[in-house]
Structures are given as structure tokens and as C-alpha cells.
Amino acid sequence: TEHFQQVLVSLLLDGNSFTRILRDDQGIAGLVVLNPQRVECSRDRVTRRPIYIFEQRDVIQAEDMIHITELRMPGELRGRSRIDLVKENLGLARALEEFAARFFGQGSSASGIIEFPGNLTREQAKDLVDGFEQGHKGLRRSHRPGILFGGATFNKTTVDNDSAQFLESRRFAVEEIARTFRCPPSMLGVTTPGAMSYASVEQNGIHFVQHTLRPYIAKIEDGYQKILDNRAFLRFNVDGLLRGDQASRYAAFSTGIQAGFLSINDIHRIEDMSPVEGGDSYRVPLANVDINAANLAELDRKSLIAQRLILAGFDPAQVLSALELPAINHTGLPSTQLQPVATVNPADPQAAYEVNSQDRTITIPDLVVRMPDVKVPAPIVNVPETVVNVNLPEKKATVRTVERDAEGRILNIIEREGE
Known part of the structure; x- marks a missing residue:
């Protein structure tokens, strides 16, 4: 905003930013950034607390002023400007600019001199120069061969600025200003090799934010904290x-989602994208499930491990203890997968239920069952003959009459019972 723009300009050019706090009966009514060149810093003669005098007449107490300094010496109230510390370098840059303006503006250098062995009048010299310019002046006439008569010669006198290190000095002045304000030279238009510190524009911008903007942002946030209570802060x-x-952003987002501290909508807000339905849930790397169901998924995974260990013959109580699972009531009977039926002794079936029963050798006796011979005579059953009479009604004959047309086509079929 314009308010903080004025604060930053004051810090850069003067090294001090003065923001006056306007109050009324309700509290803070407004904030006004003062011209730092019109503010004097002093101390109260009695309390030795800082006071500020605006335009040599308005005394402002410390609790009504937000004073931010960029560089301040120990024991001093007023900060120092970077411009004051490097004014010699800035003066050199300004002198070079003025020299360049006069050098090229006044046109005090000639491209060359025509030497003539004899004496020429003013009119003859003017005609010689005009004729030479007409033959070679302009884009289309450049690089045309020239001819001089009467022993005249042309001597080039163009000043080589690179040889005089003029351009190099101007470039150095720009880089010195960039170093003063911790600004990357590439952002000031310096195109020499090495002006951009990083290979990508993104990395160069991150360097600018971290090393140029961040120190000023931290000072402003800390200075304006005095007008806020502990429940709020400026950021x-x-x-x-x-x-x-x-690629780096998406890799970081993937790590955040898998670790459970970023949701899909969190990433959408960072990337200035619209939220999606159901995107506020956080997931954990266990199985990328909803974080509210993480305990159930963990319990299910441990239960599968416990089942495999118990089926392998480990003690169930020790398995639960190793997996930190709560003890649960059990019938005491083993699973059929743990103990084959062939190892159960019919005379002592409880022995098969011991934990270490697999270490015992049990001999199963052969069972012999003797069945007595039973003779049952076949019974004699007398069944009388059964006579069945069936009476069927007499069926009458059916007479069918077919009617045809003159060409022999069937027109109608009539059926009736015969007598």
C-alpha cells in the first residue's frame, strides 16, 4: 500500500521512518508517515525518554511515534542513511553521468581532421568540409571510399570510451549502488556476465526477497507491533x-500431503486455485487414508501381523505385548489351524490345548469295533387283487364343412357334431 511505500522510501533515503499515531477517545484513529527530514530526535530532560520534534514546534512523545531505523550507531537515537555512508561512490556515479551528458550533448569531439599542406581561406576550408560530409554523411553514404586532392589527408580522432575505461567506470558505479542497497545487479539492467547469480529467474527472485526485502520487512513488522496487543500481529x-x-514446488507439496500436514485445499490456496470438495482432509503415509481413520488402519495392520505370528506358533500373549495391542478375552480353545486333529489324544483331549503340545509325542491306539451278526426273517405280506372300472363317455363324430369360392380358395370352415 501507499502507507508502507512511504515507510520504505524513508528508510532507503534517510535511514529513518517516523509514523505518527493519532488517537481519540476510542483509541488509535489513524497513522501518518512524517517526512523524516522534518523530524528531530531528542530526549526529555527529566525522564530521558525519547521525544520527537516535528517541524521545530510539535513535540511528539515516544508512545505516539513508530520510529524505525535502518542503521543506528550505539547510543544514538537517529539512524543513518546508506546514502550518507556511500556518498563518495554516489558522487562519483553522478559525476560520470554529468560528464557523459556534457561529452555527448555538447559534441565537443570531432570524428576526424582534414590536413591540407597549403593555406586555405575560411571559405575554402568550409567548402572542403561540406563536400566531404555530403559524400560520406548518412547511413547510405557510410563506408564509401573518399578522395582528397592537393595532398590533403584525413586523420581519425574519435575517442575510444572503452580504452579510457569510461563505460567500465559507469558500470562499476551502477554495481556499487546495487551493492549499497543489496539489490541484484540484474534487476538494475546490468547485463554483464555474472550479473545474475542464479540460473533461473525464480531462484534470482527468491534471493532478492530473502536478502533484500526480508530485512526491511522484519523491521517494519517489529516496529508496528507496538500498536497491537498480544492477540494480533503484523505479517x-x-x-x-x-x-x-x-518441479520443486510439486515435490514439496507431495511431501506435505504424504506427511499429513498439508491438505489438497491447502495447496490450492498456496497456488491461488479454487478449493475442491473434500479437499480439507489430512492424510497420513500409513496407507494414504483419512487421518481420522489412521488408528483403525493401524489396528487392522497390527491384527494381521498378530494373526500371522500366532498361526506360526508364537505365544498369543507375547505377540500382543510385542505389538502393543490390548489383551482381549479368549475362549482358551486353539484354532484348528494350530493343532491338527490327528495329534489329539481321545483319552486326554485337554493335553492338546497346552501351548507346548507340539513338543509332545502322543500315540493314538487302534480302535476295533465288533458288530454281532443279526438275522431278521423276511415278513410275508398278502395283498388282495384290486379291480378298477373306468367308464368313458361316448364320443360323437364331428362333421367339418369347407366353403370355397369359384376359384377354389377356402372361404370358411364349419364344424358340427354328427348324429
Whole structure:
């Protein structure tokens, strides 16, 4: 906003930012950024607390002023500007700019000199120069061969700025200003090799935020904290400026989702995307399930491990203890998979239920069952003959009459009972 823009300009150019707190009966009514060049810093003669004098007449107490300094020496109230500390370098840069303006603006250098062995009048010299310019001046006439008569010669006198290190000095002045304000030279238009510290634009922007903007942001956040209570704080959100390249961002988002501290909608908010339905749930790396069901999924996984260990012959109580599972009531009977039926002794079936029964050798006796011979005579059954009479009604004959047309086609079929 414009308010913090004025604060930042004051810090960069003067090294001090003065924001006056306006109060009324309800509390803070407004904030006004003062011109730092019109504010004097002093101390109260009695309390030795800082006071500020605006325009040599308005005394402002420390509790009504937000004073932010960039560089301040120990024991001093007023901060120092970076411009004051490097004014010699800035003066050199300004002198180079003025020299360049005069050098090229006034046109005090000639491209060359025509030497003539004899004496020429002013009119003859003017005609010689005009004729030479007409033959070679302009884009279309450049690089045309020239001819001089009467022993005249042309000597080139163009100044080589690179040889005089003029351009190099101007470039150094720009880089010195960039170093003063901790700004990457590439952002000031320096195109020399090495001006961009990183291979990508994203990394160069991250470097600018971390090393140039962040120190000023921290000072402003700390200075304005005095007008806020402990329930609120001031923070500039620069997360959008700290976004890396797309591959790095997506790798970080994937890690956040798998670790359970980022949801899909959290990522959408960071990327300025619309939220999706059901995207506020957090997931854990156990099986990428909903975090509210993580305990059930963990219990199910441990139950499968316990089942495999018990089926392998381990003691159930020790298995539960090793997996940190709660003890549960059991009937005491083993599973059929643990103990084959062939190892159960009919004379002592309880012995098969011991834990270490697999270490015992049990001999099963042969069972012999003797069945007595039983003779049962076949019974004699007398069944009388049965006579069945069936009376069927007499069926009458049916007479069918077919009617045809003159061509022999069937027109109608009539059926009737005969006599």
C-alpha cells in the first residue's frame, strides 16, 4: 500500500521512518508517515525518554511515534542513511553521468581532421568540409571510399570510451549502488556476465526477497507491533514471491500431503486455485487414508501381523505385548489351524490345548469295533387283487364343412357334431 511505500522510501533515503499515531477517545484513529527530514530526535530532560520534534514546534512523545531505523550507531537515537555512508561512490556515479551528458550533448569531439599542406581561406576550408560530409554523411553514404586532392589527408580522432575505461567506470558505479542497497545487479539492467547469480529467474527472485526485502520487512513488522496487543500481529505474506520452480514446488507439496500436514485445499490456496470438495482432509503415509481413520488402519495392520505370528506358533500373549495391542478375552480353545486333529489324544483331549503340545509325542491306539451278526426273517405280506372300472363317455363324430369360392380358395370352415 501507499502507507508502507512511504515507510520504505524513508528508510532507503534517510535511514529513518517516523509514523505518527493519532488517537481519540476510542483509541488509535489513524497513522501518518512524517517526512523524516522534518523530524528531530531528542530526549526529555527529566525522564530521558525519547521525544520527537516535528517541524521545530510539535513535540511528539515516544508512545505516539513508530520510529524505525535502518542503521543506528550505539547510543544514538537517529539512524543513518546508506546514502550518507556511500556518498563518495554516489558522487562519483553522478559525476560520470554529468560528464557523459556534457561529452555527448555538447559534441565537443570531432570524428576526424582534414590536413591540407597549403593555406586555405575560411571559405575554402568550409567548402572542403561540406563536400566531404555530403559524400560520406548518412547511413547510405557510410563506408564509401573518399578522395582528397592537393595532398590533403584525413586523420581519425574519435575517442575510444572503452580504452579510457569510461563505460567500465559507469558500470562499476551502477554495481556499487546495487551493492549499497543489496539489490541484484540484474534487476538494475546490468547485463554483464555474472550479473545474475542464479540460473533461473525464480531462484534470482527468491534471493532478492530473502536478502533484500526480508530485512526491511522484519523491521517494519517489529516496529508496528507496538500498536497491537498480544492477540494480533503484523505479517507481510511474501510466500507468493518465494515460490520456486514448478518441479520443486510439486515435490514439496507431495511431501506435505504424504506427511499429513498439508491438505489438497491447502495447496490450492498456496497456488491461488479454487478449493475442491473434500479437499480439507489430512492424510497420513500409513496407507494414504483419512487421518481420522489412521488408528483403525493401524489396528487392522497390527491384527494381521498378530494373526500371522500366532498361526506360526508364537505365544498369543507375547505377540500382543510385542505389538502393543490390548489383551482381549479368549475362549482358551486353539484354532484348528494350530493343532491338527490327528495329534489329539481321545483319552486326554485337554493335553492338546497346552501351548507346548507340539513338543509332545502322543500315540493314538487302534480302535476295533465288533458288530454281532443279526438275522431278521423276511415278513410275508398278502395283498388282495384290486379291480378298477373306468367308464368313458361316448364320443360323437364331428362333421367339418369347407366353403370355397369359384376359384377354389377356402372361404370358411364349419364344424358340427354328427348324429
